[in-house]
């Protein structure tokens with residue numbers, strides 16, 4: 001996936017985040033202005049939506065997941081846009097796929113099998129997803145299991161208690177151990193920001209995760225009461241930018257959870273472009289974690305091509 005060096009981490013440096021204040025009102029104002037700053041029309045919008053598809057971690061994380069469901073999802077990842085729409089867009093030969101598939105550890109072998117012959121990576125959640133309250137040795141074993149089964153990306157969850165009690169050393173040590181267990185697999189650190197109470201905590205947890213070597217920071221599991229929001233994402237990308245300036249390391253960003261529409265996708269793409277610039281509009285540095293956003297994007301692309309909206313049951317998956 002990545003074309004640049006991985007984040008090597010920096011060691012724990014509380015001085016980079018302890019005195020930081022995040023102004024919630026200003027973050028909310030900036031978040032609201034993003035939606036109005038840039039309107040992207042017609043062919044540009046279609047191009048941005050195709051870009052969004054290439055950045056989706058197409059996800060299924062349900063208790064009733066089966067090999068059959070994972071196979072269907074993988075087929076959609078290989079061919080996320082219907083052939084006739086793709087042809088009308090002039091993209092038939094571009095090999096458009098989603099950024100990755102994201103599943104539970106026991107579903108990894110099914111996904112690897114279904115994606116054989118493609119270059120679509122399988123991402124696995126691990127470490128007692130979603131609550132992250134299993135003992136550390138079992139969390140690390142779960143990472144190793146998923147990697148052994150062929151996962152090339154691991155989405156870990158942090159222990160929220162370490163953030164809520166400001167125990168940065170415990171948080172750093174935990175994430176560093178997870179990073180080591182990942183080996184060559186890229187690690188996304190899920191902060192579960194809906195559980196962290198303040199934007200200041202979100203900033204601090206982002207910094208610690210990056211200092212511990214996270215290749216991506218990710219907002220949410222999709223299972224918290226509040227998942228990806230723009231003010232939280234803004235706080236995280238600002239931390240990411242500050243970390244880059246202080247360390248020279250490059251880290252990716254993954255909003256996840258509750259994003260369902262093409263409009264959501266556009267909003268997050270605009271956020272990335274405005275805050276971080278074009279390199280963060282590529283799948284090696286940006287992913288949209290979503291189980292049910294692709295259908296609306298495909299529907300909007302069909303509308304662009306035909307001038308009509310299809311019934312949503314014509315785009316039944318994802």
Ligand SMILES: O=C[C@H](O)COP(=O)(O)O
Nearest residue numbers: 221222257258289290291
């Ligand atoms: O990591 C991805 C999320 O779990 C997906 O959440 P969602 O089902 O709300 O799209």
